[in-house]
Amino acid sequence: MTSNDDQTRPTEPVMGDMPEKTDPLDHLLSVDEPEKTDLHDHLLTVEEDLEGNTDRSYSQGALVLRRFLRHRGAMVAVGGLVIVLLLAFTSIGVGPLPGWWPKNYSDLYPLMNGGAPTMKLWPPAIGEHPFGQDTIGKDYFAQVMRGAQISLFIAFAVGIMATIIGTIIGAAAGYLRGFVEAFLMRTTDLFIIIPTLVLAAVLGQMASKAGVIALALVLGLVSWTGLARLVRAEVLSLREREFVAAARAIGTPTPRIIMRHILPNALGTIVVNATLLISAAILIESALSFLGFGVKPPDTSLGLLISNYQSALTTRPWLFWWPGVFILAIALCVNFIGDGLRDAFDPRQQMD
Amino acid sequence: MTPHTNTNTPAYNAETDPVLKFSQLDVNFKTEFGRVHAVKGLDLQVMPGEVVALVGESGSGKSVTATTALGLLPKTARIGGQTLVADKIINELSERGLRSVRGNRVAMVFQEPMTALNPVIRIGEQLTEAMEVHGIAHGREAWDRAVGLLEAVGIPAARRRAREFPHELSGGMRQRVVIAMALACDPEVIIADEPTTALDVTVQADILDLLRSLKDQLNTGILLITHNMGVVADMADRVAVMFKGEIVERGTVEEVLLNPQHPYTRRLLDAVPHLGAGHGQFGTSPLPVAADAGMALEVKDLVVEYKREGKKPFRAVDGVSIDVRRGEIVGLVGESGSGKSTIGRALLGLIPSTSGEVRVLGTDALSVRGKGGNELRKRIGVIFQDPAASLNPRLPVGDVIAEPMSVHKVARGKEREKKVLDLLEAVQLPRSAYNRYPHELSGGQRQRVSIARALSLQPDLLIADEPTSALDVSVQASVLEMLIGLQREFGFACLFISHDLAVIDSLAHRVVVMQYGKVVERGNRDQVLMNPQEEYTKRLLAAAPVPNPIEQKRRRDERHALLASLGDEIVTLDTRELSM
Structure with a gap:
């Protein structure tokens, strides 16, 4: 997470022969056990002795991870997202790699039972077309999986790109202040005042001819603004902290201060908002495809599927429900993960 | 019942x-x-x-x-x-x-x-x-x-x-x-x-x-x-x-x-440091300054102003001159708003100075840029007030201490590691602290880490801005003792900024008293602290409480007498106003 990991550092200098499996934070609680008897030992060193608890040490990152892993909602969401990811990418395969599902999302199959889903809960059975078939007989399970693949790819690509752009712009504006800040933040304002959907629609229209990757790029280019503002705000407060003053007093060059001292401390803000960006990107892509500006046939996405079959809601409701459920599941899972991360980074919110 | x-x-x-x-x-x-x-x-x-x-x-x-x-x-x-x-x-x-x-x-x-x-x-x-x-x-x-x-x-x-x-x-x-x-x-x-x-x-x-x-x-x-x-x-x-x-x-x-x-x-x-007990109250006292010691820090007519929107700038430091000789500890005393911390930050180049001259180890510190500036920074160490705030929470202690070396590309690999371990020893921390993170240490241990960082390049001048005021007294005593010991060993000059007269008394060679951005009084430690000439210094000394109830009662009466002689009122609750 931080760049310090790659530095050489002695591996556990004097802690070799220490008992392993004790909680390193025991010393925080050790107030509990001994009473009067060892009071005198304590008196000699009022400051807690470091030697007494030499086990593995917890970095801030490790503490965050520990809290995250204990967040029940977030863990369920991680499980849910992993299942969706596995299902989407293993079932119909990716590119040349084949999946375990025998059917293809573009081939036509004979219509069975008016295309109704064959999946049954009891007795559990998958059947020929678990999610049913569309009006011309394409396998809907394969289509939804393909749609989920595209939507997930776009969401993560947008999330990552917007995070990188937003972090760079926010950090530069926040740390350098002055003209740089004014220029960058007014540019950000410029992006904010144009409705994202309209801008994305115009650019997406042009880009979607070039395929999904171009669409992801365009969406990434318009959705970094919120993150840039948040990162700037965080950096503004971090740059006044004394450890930054200490770094400047040593003569640390500016890029190093930003990379080593400021950004790792702004990681909480960045990570939490990146997850929220991802779930927002899913929704934006769905909306764009629904409006016909996003992913173009013959490729498909969850939004496009809904758009294609919106009129079928009464006659063939599964054509509407399945992609809807997947959009909902992905967005919900990502949001919950973001929530868990926020609680993990800021445990004070949970106290009381 | x-x-x-x-x-x-x-x-x-x-x-x-x-x-x-x-x-x-x-x-x-x-x-x-x-x-x-x-x-x-x-x-x-x-x-x-x-x-x-x-x-x-x-x-x-x-x-x-x-x-x-x-x-x-x-x-x-x-x-x-x-x-x-x-x-x-x-x-x-x-x-x-x-x-x-x-x-x-x-x-x-x-x-x-x-x-x-x-x-x-x-x-x-x-x-x-x-x-x-x-x-x-x-x-x-x-x-x-x-x-x-x-x-x-x-x-x-x-x-x-x-x-x-x-x-x-x-x-x-x-x-x-x-x-x-x-x-x-x-x-x-x-x-x-x-x-x-x-x-x-x-x-x-x-x-x-x-x-x-x-x-x-x-x-x-x-x-x-x-x-x-x-x-x-x-x-x-x-x-x-x-x-x-x-x-x-x-x-x-x-x-x-x-x-x-x-x-x-x-x-x-x-x-508890005792005002009047002088050097050596924590076991060690700093070495006397050599008579022919050169200048480590010369500040002449330094002015620092804060710009204010729509108002005329606020003059936080107003024509201050200070000098510190090599191997000398100078205590800079003042209350909040006196500009003492501003001086420290201006000397480190953290805030721009409006006018004046600062020479650090013979180099003009205000005009030097680039490579020369880096060379100069290598020779100045700094300790801040709050050890919790001045250590990057994301870096383990070993990296914190090695940071100045890696910025200035001094030593590398095993050699750097050895230096860090030596420094840990010098500030009396166990070697196992190397992989610890600041939040796992107590306040005193953190301040030791920041002292180790300040000394990692063996500076000739140390600027310490209230280094013990966020610590408990017993921890303060051990940190001061250690600092004095390190000063004896490394022989750096030190500008020690503090509001606590008793702390200054325990380690400084000379004392400079500041009020409202100006120097009020300066001189040798015993001269300023035992026999102050200026009214402000007298007030300051009279107000510092001592941990002895009988002596404190006497000092309190003396202070009331001093206030009376200066024409000030003694604050008491006026119960006539509460009769409603």
Whole structure:
């Protein structure tokens, strides 16, 4: 997470022969056990002795991870997202790699039972077309999986790109202040005042001819603004902290201060908002495809599927429900993960 | 239990029974990693008109104890035993019952007057709030009483002040407002949690005078929580020393401070720096400066201004000249707002200087740029006040200490690692601290880390900005001792910025006193501290409390005499204003 990991550092200098499996934070609680008897030992060193608890040490990152892993909602969401990811990418395969599902999302199959889903809960059975078939007989399970693949790819690509752009712009504006800040933040304002959907629609229209990757790029280019503002705000407060003053007093060059001292401390803000960006990107892509500006046939996405079959809601409701459920599941899972991360980074919110 | 009392609580007698009583108080906190036992079966009582000081270092559980009296502990706390305010058992009260006690029977004076007052509400309204909540006074009447309270705590032009907002008052005035708020409902007991820690010494002395008159004139019981032994000597009738959740010693202030029995109390008292004890009070004293020592730092007519939107710039440092010779420790003393920290930051190039000349080790520090500037920075070390804030929380200790070396590309790999381990040894930290993170260390250990970082390039000049004021006294003593030892070993020159005259007395060769951005007095340590010439220095020295109740009483009388001779008033509670 931080760049310090790659530095050489002695591996556990004097802690070799220490008992392993004790909680390193025991010393925080050790107030509990001994009473009067060892009071005198304590008196000699009022400051807690470091030697007494030499086990593995917890970095801030490790503490965050520990809290995250204990967040029940977030863990369920991680499980849910992993299942969706596995299902989407293993079932119909990716590119040349084949999946375990025998059917293809573009081939036509004979219509069975008016295309109704064959999946049954009891007795559990998958059947020929678990999610049913569309009006011309394409396998809907394969289509939804393909749609989920595209939507997930776009969401993560947008999330990552917007995070990188937003972090760079926010950090530069926040740390350098002055003209740089004014220029960058007014540019950000410029992006904010144009409705994202309209801008994305115009650019997406042009880009979607070039395929999904171009669409992801365009969406990434318009959705970094919120993150840039948040990162700037965080950096503004971090740059006044004394450890930054200490770094400047040593003569640390500016890029190093930003990379080593400021950004790792702004990681909480960045990570939490990146997850929220991802779930927002899913929704934006769905909306764009629904409006016909996003992913173009013959490729498909969850939004496009809904758009294609919106009129079928009464006659063939599964054509509407399945992609809807997947959009909902992905967005919900990502949001919950973001929530868990926020609680993990800021445990004070949970106290009381 | 006599037959004619129909309740099983004995009748409460307001004259002779304690106003605040903790019996077998036991507090547990649930934390992320299990339970922490903060208070272990504590017994303590405060009688009306009595000041009981609860003394201890951070983490001893003293604030937790006091907070139980208001029922304000977070839900993660499990409380055993009883806390009684007059005849009410706090642990058994409902939320509604608690509200009727808070502010009304027991009131609190907080440490930080900046944050204890709501910045968007007028002072008068903050005062009337408690009165209206408890139905003591309403509307006009409450407002008049608020003005009366402000006058009683010695705020001039109270009628106008009541309409002002907290930011328009100075720190000392704000603390008086907080005390007035505590008095608003005429409580039986006031809990003062470090009431003067955030204040300058001269202001602290005024606030202590005010609190003292409070117990004499209103017969209020005061539970004073503090770590400052000087404040205890000045204020308390009885003292209880707390250590790791237990009271280890208790008695009258004379017994405890003059004849401590428990080893912890003795340690605590030994660690308090004594004004007038001079060098060597912590075991080592700095070497005398060589007669032919060159100049490490020369500051001439330094001016630092802060630009203000639409107003003329604020001159924080106004034509200050200081010089430090090689191997010399110069103490820079002043109260908040004197510009002493601004000088430190300007010398480090963290804020631009408006005019003047700064020569560090013979190089003009203000005009030097680029490579020369880096060379210069290598030779200056810096220690900041708050070790919790000045260490990057994301870096382990070893990286923190190695940071200056890696910035200046000094040593690498194994060699750098060895240097870091040597430095850890020099600041008396175990080698295992190498992989620890700052949040796993105590305050004193963190400050040792930041000293190790400051010394990692073997600087010729060290700028220490209040390096011990965020530490407990026993930790402060060991850090000072270590710092003096390191100075003997490395021989660096040091500009030691502090507000604490006793700390300066223990290590400085020379002293410079600042007020409002200007140098007021300068000279050798004993000359300035023992025989001050300027009025401001005299005030400063008179206001610093010493941890000896008898001597402190004498000093207090001397200070009152000094104030009288200077034509100032001594702050007391003016009860005529409270007759309503």
